[in-house]
Every structure is written in C-alpha cells, then in structure tokens.
Amino acid sequence: MEASPAPAAPEPRPRRTGYRRLPVQQRREQLIAVALELFASRPPEEVGLDDVAEAAGASRPLVYRYFAGGKQQLYEAALRTAADELSSRFALRLSGTPSEQLSAVLDGYFAFVAEHDAGYSALLRGGSVVETARTSAIVDDVRREALRRTLRHLGVREAGPRLTLLVRSWIAVVEGASLSWLDEGRALPVSELRDWLVDQFTAMAAATALHDPQTAEVLAGVLALEGPRPERAERLRAVLGGGS
Amino acid sequence: MEASPAPAAPEPRPRRTGYRRLPVQQRREQLIAVALELFASRPPEEVGLDDVAEAAGASRPLVYRYFAGGKQQLYEAALRTAADELSSRFALRLSGTPSEQLSAVLDGYFAFVAEHDAGYSALLRGGSVVETARTSAIVDDVRREALRRTLRHLGVREAGPRLTLLVRSWIAVVEGASLSWLDEGRALPVSELRDWLVDQFTAMAAATALHDPQTAEVLAGVLALEGPRPERAERLRAVLGGGS
Incomplete structure (x- = not known):
C-alpha cells in the first residue's frame, strides 16, 4: 500500500x-x-x-x-512544474558577448518548446479547455520573470515604460516565433530562428532608442560590449540603405 | 409586440x-x-x-x-460584430508613403482598442470565462486578415515563411503594445506609440532582411517609396552606431 x-x-x-x-x-x-x-x-x-x-x-x-480536482488540477500542477523549469532556464549565469548570451538563452527556450510541443502550443494559443484565469496567471508569471531577467542581463535597475514595452514586445515575438515553428513542423532550423531573434532584439531596441533615451543608453552599452565594430549592427545598418 | x-x-x-x-x-x-x-x-x-x-x-x-444560448451566445455575436468592424478598417484604401499608410491603419486600430477597452483586454489576455475555442478562432481570423492585408499593402503575392513570420510578429507587437497602453491607463500618447510601431516595422523588416532575400526585396521597395533618403531609416542607421 x-x-x-x-x-x-x-x-x-x-x-x-x-x-x-x-x-x-x-x-x-x-x-x-x-x-x-x-x-x-x-x-x-x-x-x-x-x-x-x-x-x-x-x-x-x-x-x-x-x-x-482531477484532470484540471493535474494539468495545473504540470503547468506549474513546466513554468518553474522554464523560469530556471532564464536564471543561468552566462558568459560571452550580449548576443552570445541571448543566443544561449534562446537555445534553452527552444529546447523547452520542443519538449513540451502540443501542450505549449495549446496553452499559448488560447481557448483550450483547460485554460483558466489560474493557468493564464502562471503563464504571465513566466513572462514577468523573462522580463525581469532580461532587464537584469541588460544591467537595468528601473526600466521606464518604453524600455519595458520593448522587452515585453520582444518576448511576445519570441513566443510567436516558437508557435509558428511548431505549426510548421519545425521546418525552419532553430539556429536560424535564434539568430533572427537576436537580430530582432537589436533592431527593436534601435527603433525604441529613437523614442527613449534610456533605451538609447542601454543599446549603446550593449553594442559596446559586442566589440569595436559590432557585426550584427553593421549588417542592420547596411540593409537600411546607403551601404555600411 | x-x-x-x-x-x-x-x-x-x-x-x-x-x-x-x-x-x-x-x-x-x-x-x-x-x-x-x-x-x-x-x-x-x-x-x-x-x-x-x-x-x-x-x-x-x-x-x-x-x-x-444566453450570455455566451450574445458575447460571441458581439465579438463577431467587433471583429468584422476591425477587419473592415484594414481594408481601407490609403494614400501617402508606406509609413503614412501604416500610421493611418494604426490610428484606426488604437481608436478601436480605446472604444472596446476592457472587452478587448479580457479577450486578448486569455483565461477569460467567456473565452472558448470559438472566440479564439474569431480572434485568429482577425489576425489572419491583418496579415493578408499587410502583405497586400506591401505588394506581396506569396509570402515565404520568413516574411510571414515578420508580419505576424509585428502584429503581435501591435497587440501587446495596445494591451500595455490600456494597462497603464493610456499614459503614453497614441501618436508616440503609433510612430514607435511604424519604426518597429522598419527595424523588424531590416532584421528579417538579413535572413531572407524576399524580405530584403520588400524592404528595399518600401524604403524607395518613402523617398530618396528615408528619414526614419536614416535615424535607425544612426542609432545603430557609426553616425548616419
């Protein structure tokens, strides 16, 4: 017994x-x-x-x-476990340039997405039978933790509304990209999606820097850490016209 | 009677x-x-x-x-009406440069968000008591329509996976920004958010162009329509380092 x-x-x-x-x-x-x-x-x-x-x-x-509480309770317990695991991945101490660190976090994220596949997809897509205010709150906790950790990686103590919006938006892009990736049978290589998302971060930060001195300062700091002539930023400049 | x-x-x-x-x-x-x-x-x-x-x-x-069917049926009918109204706003014929057109669509979108406020927020946030697979499908229809219309505005007939991902991601950023805007009691001026979102589109397209020839072609076409030295792109280049 x-x-x-x-x-x-x-x-x-x-x-x-x-x-x-x-x-x-x-x-x-x-x-x-x-x-x-x-x-x-x-x-x-x-x-x-x-x-x-x-x-x-x-x-x-x-x-x-x-x-x-039956299936619903089991589902929520499982979701909490998965959420804790995902949050712990954001907490890793990383080395390398900011874009190398971001790449490492994204690799961990996509490994998590691949592992949880249908469950991840059903939950984030909305309208699932097991979705409640409680499950949404668990998902929101993970997003908040992702926001907090990203800001900390960026060396920001108190983020203003524009910098917060930038990081939240980028997190939404990461989520959306991972859902598209699952939808399309994982057709795009993870390494390409990861590099795309790192470039998105730089690009979105640049667009936000035009409207917000705090973001401009954070972006300048990140680019300085990338090296004397950050290659990714150079390529972004080139594609925006007028040569690099 | x-x-x-x-x-x-x-x-x-x-x-x-x-x-x-x-x-x-x-x-x-x-x-x-x-x-x-x-x-x-x-x-x-x-x-x-x-x-x-x-x-x-x-x-x-x-x-x-x-x-x-009581409240749920009424809610779904109301949602369908609101969804149709929003979709019709994407269909407007617009004049001006691409960024002026995008600005006009975004102004319409934020007017819609302001009008529907709590209902918009509850629906998109997930976990609402009235959310079902049917309501999620209605929301997805609107997103699909936004994707279709945006691609048409860009003059794209058949979008590859990377260009599709770009436009979907940008739509997710628009949604997220509008939710943040409501959350924060509409503290940020709509005109600033709108300009930020237009800049985000250019920036995100630039990041995608690095990974996708189709997006590179679309971006080049859009920038050409903006004028001989597109000001927004120039400012983005400047903030990415090395002067403009």
Whole structure:
C-alpha cells in the first residue's frame, strides 16, 4: 500500500499487475512527468486521467488521491512544474558577448518548446479547455520573470515604460516565433530562428532608442560590449540603405 | 409586440415603462451594441444578461429570444460584430508613403482598442470565462486578415515563411503594445506609440532582411517609396552606431 498524501480511504488493491509502490513525493512527480509527456503529444482535451494512470502504471483512484480536482488540477500542477523549469532556464549565469548570451538563452527556450510541443502550443494559443484565469496567471508569471531577467542581463535597475514595452514586445515575438515553428513542423532550423531573434532584439531596441533615451543608453552599452565594430549592427545598418 | 426571430412564446408584457418596439434586425443590432458597450467597461464575468436587458430597455426573456444560448451566445455575436468592424478598417484604401499608410491603419486600430477597452483586454489576455475555442478562432481570423492585408499593402503575392513570420510578429507587437497602453491607463500618447510601431516595422523588416532575400526585396521597395533618403531609416542607421 502506497503512503497517502492526505487522510483518505485505503487505495483499492490494484487489479492489474505491474503497479509499483512509490514514496509520496516521488509518485507525485512521476504523475506530473507522465502528464507532461502526454500533454506534449496531444491537445489537452484528448488526454484523460485514465491515460495518465495507465502510462504511470497506477490506478485511477490513486491518481485522484494525489489530484482530487482531477484532470484540471493535474494539468495545473504540470503547468506549474513546466513554468518553474522554464523560469530556471532564464536564471543561468552566462558568459560571452550580449548576443552570445541571448543566443544561449534562446537555445534553452527552444529546447523547452520542443519538449513540451502540443501542450505549449495549446496553452499559448488560447481557448483550450483547460485554460483558466489560474493557468493564464502562471503563464504571465513566466513572462514577468523573462522580463525581469532580461532587464537584469541588460544591467537595468528601473526600466521606464518604453524600455519595458520593448522587452515585453520582444518576448511576445519570441513566443510567436516558437508557435509558428511548431505549426510548421519545425521546418525552419532553430539556429536560424535564434539568430533572427537576436537580430530582432537589436533592431527593436534601435527603433525604441529613437523614442527613449534610456533605451538609447542601454543599446549603446550593449553594442559596446559586442566589440569595436559590432557585426550584427553593421549588417542592420547596411540593409537600411546607403551601404555600411 | 415585437416580431420574433424564431417561433417562440409571446413576449411577456413588460412591467416597466419605456420598452420600445423595434424591428427584429434593429433589435438584434441594438442588443449587440449595448453588450459591446458593457463589455468595454467591465470584465466579461461582471456583465450579466440582466445588465444588457436593462441597458437596452428590454426584458430578459426578450434578450433570450434573440440569444437562446444566453450570455455566451450574445458575447460571441458581439465579438463577431467587433471583429468584422476591425477587419473592415484594414481594408481601407490609403494614400501617402508606406509609413503614412501604416500610421493611418494604426490610428484606426488604437481608436478601436480605446472604444472596446476592457472587452478587448479580457479577450486578448486569455483565461477569460467567456473565452472558448470559438472566440479564439474569431480572434485568429482577425489576425489572419491583418496579415493578408499587410502583405497586400506591401505588394506581396506569396509570402515565404520568413516574411510571414515578420508580419505576424509585428502584429503581435501591435497587440501587446495596445494591451500595455490600456494597462497603464493610456499614459503614453497614441501618436508616440503609433510612430514607435511604424519604426518597429522598419527595424523588424531590416532584421528579417538579413535572413531572407524576399524580405530584403520588400524592404528595399518600401524604403524607395518613402523617398530618396528615408528619414526614419536614416535615424535607425544612426542609432545603430557609426553616425548616419
């Protein structure tokens, strides 16, 4: 008999063989991991608690003992786990020039997107059956953390509204690009998307710098760290006309 | 007695005075207009059918005769009406340089956002009680229409994946900027946001042109239409370093 996380009726003896006894925390993590795997491969409306139980080698009542709120609760727990994992990727200490650091964060992000695939897509696309004010709040937390970490990487203590809008907008572009990438069966190479997004950051910062001294200062600082003649900025200048 | 849109029990005699008899189509449009006004001022969960009935000077049963599915059906009808109105704004024939045209479309867009305020915000933010796969599909239709119209304005017949991603991304930036604008009590002047978004388009196109010959061609064409030395592009070049 598995230990119960809360006072509950004894778990019925499993009818099928192969059920494994796991400690409470380990079982909970296993159920969430199994759920994340299922939500990654199918839209949430096609994943049932029975599927999770079967894939976890557990009974349906056991899953309910851990997640009394059923599928919705399990979904939200899984989402929270995935959100924490993603946020932790933003916190990595990185070396290299600003664009090398941004590239590394984006590689981690696309690896996360690839791993969570259908679940990521359903959640961000909106209108999913499992979407609630709570799931939206979890997603917003991740966006806020991405904003906070990006500003910190840029060395900004207090961002004004224009710089905040720039970073938020760029994060929205990253999300949109990752959704398009999944939609199109991952046809574009990740390395190209990543480089495109790094260039977008520079370009969007430049457009914002025209309207905001704080962003102009941050951009100048970033370009200085890229080296004496930042190649990406040079190429952007060239494509805007008049040679480089 | 008001004409009924479908076989239904006779409308109960209104208890309050001031009820007006309206033709079917006109009544339907009035209920939708009233609903849009209410959804613009409060989150959808705080708007009830009784509020709509009262504001329309109609009885609750009358509202149900037009919208048998209750609030959700009324909400979706209102959303469809708003979506059609927004899409029609993209279809306007415009004159001037590309950036003047883009500015005019953006002015129309921000006027729409200002008018629909809370309803616009709740819908795009996700997790609203009235959000369903159907409402998400309506929003996606508008985005698709915005994409189609933008590509047409740019003179593009068949957009490759990179050019499509650019325009989609820019549309996401416009949406995000309008949400931030509402969030912050419309603190930033619309004219500044509009100019920022026009500059973003040029900058994002430049970043995409580095990775895509089709976008490079479109950007060159747009810049040529702006004049012999497009001022906005010059300023972007300057802020990217090395003087203009």
